[in-house]
Amino acid sequence: MEISSLEQTFTFLAINLVYALVTLIVSVFALVVIDKFIFTKIDFIEEIKHGNIAASIFQSTLLIFIGLVVAVSMS
Numbered sequence: 346m347e348i349s350s351l352e353q354t355f356t357f358l359a360i361n362l363v364y365a366l367v368t369l370i371v372s373v374f375a376l377v378v379i380d381k382f383i384f385t386k387i388d389f390i391e392e393i394k395h396g397n398i399a400a401s402i403f404q405s406t407l408l409i410f411i412g413l414v415v416a417v418s419m420s
Contacts, residue, residue, distance in 0.1 A: 372412040379407065 348356075380389060392400035 368412060368415050371415045372408060375411045375415070376404070376408050379411075 387400075389400050389404050393404070
């Protein structure tokens with residue numbers, strides 16, 4: 346029984362979608378853990394709400410690096 350090219354495409358699409366969702370969930374979980382246990386004295390959400398651009402850049406950079414580490418480790 347052969348699998349057609351269209352079925353392979355949808356299979357790879359589904360695998361990549363699951364991979365992206367797992368990476369997103371692990372990245373956000375890691376960001377929350379880092380925020381709660383490492384930066385205990387800084388409330389980044391309040392800083393961002395007050396317009397602190399440096400805090401938002403730091404949080405987004407941290408999330409990008411966590412995503413990269415998770416993506417590399419899962420491949």
